[in-house]
Amino acid sequence: MNLVAGTTGVEQTRALAGALSGLARAGDLVLLAGELGAGKTAFAQGFAAGLGVDEVVTSPTFTLVRTYPGGRLRMNHVDVYRLEHLQEVIDLGLAEMVDDPAVTLIEWGDAVVPALPADFLEVRLAYGDQAGDHRSLCLRTVGPAWAARERALGAVLAPWAPARGPAC
Numbered sequence: 178m179n180l181v182a183g184t185t186g187v188e189q190t191r192a193l194a195g196a197l198s199g200l201a202r203a204g205d206l207v208l209l210a211g212e213l214g215a216g217k218t219a220f221a222q223g224f225a226a227g228l229g230v231d232e233v234v235t236s237p238t239f240t241l242v243r244t245y246p247g248g249r250l251r252m253n254h255v256d257v258y259r260l261e262h263l264q265e266v267i268d269l270g271l272a273e274m275v276d277d278p279a280v281t282l283i284e285w286g287d288a289v290v291p292a293l294p295a296d297f298l299e300v301r302l303a304y305g306d307q308a309g310d311h312r313s314l315c316l317r318t319v320g321p322a323w324a325a326r327e328r329a330l331g332a333v334l335a336p337w338a339p340a341r342g343p344a345c
């Protein structure tokens with residue numbers, strides 16, 4: 178299933194992610210895709226805020242994994258940009274992390290799908306064709322966990338319907 182949304186600035190992307198976090202359950206996996214600066218970390222920040230994390234969420238590019246225990250669900254925030262081999266991702270124990278009673282968000286997660294459980298929500302952020310702060314978000318469910326929440330996902334995304342036709 179594919180859903181599309183559009184935002185006109187970073188605060189909207191954070192707000193959308195915060196609203197989506199309300200659907201999250203223990204064991205969920207969210208892959209954040211999109212080029213450098215597309216807004217993957219901004220999405221994770223909004224998602225954390227929605228869970229009730231009050232720590233500042235920073236990019237885990239160098240630390241690879243950060244865990245935020247303070248919200249409704251524990252949140253693991255991972256960035257695999259610097260990993261060059263799938264084995265490094267396997268060594269990080271991502272599959273075990275997803276088994277945890279936490280929600281796990283992985284920046285560049287689309288690049289390491291073979292090392293992950295085949296049950297996730299992919300959020301692909303892209304620069305909009307209007308220059309500046311517009312972004313499109315394409316959401317795709319893989320496997321049953323998020324597909325079962327399709328209607329709820331649609332309802333959450335409704336306020337951020339894209340200005341133009343589908344971009345996914």
Ligand SMILES: Nc1ncnc2c1ncn2[C@@H]1O[C@H](COP(=O)(O)OP(=O)(O)OP(=O)(O)O)[C@@H](O)[C@H]1O
Binds near residue numbers: 310
């Ligand atoms: N609509 C928008 N949504 C998200 N970020 C936006 C938007 N408009 C502008 N921005 C800006 O784009 C940048 C997004 O940076 P962010 O670190 O979230 O990207 P990223 O995808 O995580 O990059 P990286 O690949 O380096 O990890 C921020 O400076 C943010 O303020």
Ligand SMILES: [Mg+2]
Binds near residue numbers: 217218219236256
């Ligand atoms: Mg980032």
